[in-house]
Amino acid sequence: MILLCGIPSETPLRMVTDRLEHRGANFVLLNQRNFAGCSIEFEVNRGAVTGELRIGDATYMLEDFRAAYSRLMDDRCLPELAGEPEDSPLRIRCRAFHDTLTRWLEISSARVVNRCGPMASNGSKPYQIQLIRDQVFWFPRR
Numbered sequence: 537m538i539l540l541c542g543i544p545s546e547t548p549l550r551m552v553t554d555r556l557e558h559r560g561a562n563f564v565l566l567n568q569r570n571f572a573g574c575s576i577e578f579e580v581n582r583g584a585v586t587g588e589l590r591i592g593d594a595t596y597m598l599e600d601f602r603a604a605y606s607r608l609m610d611d612r613c614l615p616e617l618a619g620e621p622e623d624s625p626l627r628i629r630c631r632a633f634h635d636t637l638t639r640w641l642e643i644s645s646a647r648v649v650n651r652c653g654p655m656a657s658n659g660s661k662p663y664q665i666q667l668i669r670d671q672v673f674w675f676p677r678r
Contacts, residue, residue, distance in 0.1 A: 537600050538563040539589075539646070541637065542607030549607045564601075566591055566637075568608055569616055572629065576636045585643055598640060606641055606650045608634065 538556065542549045544567050556563045566574065566589070578587025578598055587598040611617075611634040612627075620627050641648050 537596070537602060539566060539596075539601045539604040540564065540607075541566045541604065541641075542568055543609060546607060546609075549605070552605055564589075564591065564594075564596055568611065568634070569614055571611070571614070571633050572616070572626070574633055576633060576640060578636070578640050580643070585640070585645065587640065589637075598644065601644070601646045603647045604641060604644065604649070606648065608638070 538561060540549060540553060540556075540563055544550060544553065544565060553563075553565060570592070573592050575590045576587065576598075578585055585598065589596045589598055611630050614630065617627055617630060
């Protein structure tokens, strides 16, 4: 089973969803805007990661996911949180859910597209330029 995470109307996630539907693939779509109706818990025991993801009334075993595609936006910017104080219970619940989901995506044995760790340098273009220069790529002078 494949887990898709993000906002379904966002073009890349919509395209992946359409393609998986066309192929008849077994997948679950987690709309992050519906975080209030979701929960996740997992544990690591002797190197095995097990747990549950609940989306609405449906419950999925995390170990059943063989792949995941993550297109999560910064949960602090979700429209559902507009006007919520920083310490509101809704913001705290949202942050806890997304933090736990992201942690699971980082350690899951599933094949995960867009893990946070490898994408960390995307937030710093100067750092990326340094990494590229270290690989002996040539840059034209301006």
